[in-house]
Amino acid sequence: VDTLERFPKNEALENWKREGVYYVLNGRTKQEMPHYYQFYEDFENNVHRFDVERATEMAKAYVLIVHGTNDESVSVKNAEHLHILNPNSELFLVENADHTFGSKEPWTEKELPENLKIVTEKCIDFIKQNI
Incomplete structure (x- = not known):
């Protein structure tokens, strides 16, 4: 699964941008884990640096x-x-x-x-x- 597919989409993405944070339940610990919108922006601005598939293909x-x-x-x-x-x-x-x-x-x-x-x-x- 591509990393981008893990991010919220459409209205959920807009809500994340507006609120600045959304929470995901950790299935093991039952903690509400904060995901800050800044992470998404950083990912978007550096998509090639965070592309695991590309890095795997290019690894020497x-x-x-x-x-x-x-x-x-x-x-x-x-x-x-x-x-x-x-x-x-x-x-x-x-x-x-x-x-x-x-x-x-x-x-x-x-x-x-x-x-x-x-x-x-x-x-x-x-x-x-x-x-």
Whole structure:
């Protein structure tokens, strides 16, 4: 999904501009997360800098794409699409992992959640192998 498709449209966009902020319910924390209109303006003014698909296609370095198969916020198809856009990438799917790989804020435990530990170890190995 293109980032622009995530922004409000039509009347909702006009309301956002007029009010200066709109709130989105975080499904995990149940918090009302503020989204300020300034973010939209910044995105519009720098659309090529924030274009994840374009950046993925243009990347010259070997890229690691990590995604949980049970991500409730971003479809795994988005990660698969990025991998197709850049053949110089590795797609690492973490089975049954959610959007935060089992973590939450604030994290009060002494150990990382198992899925986040898997991701951290994969990132370390990826960096070591590609230095």
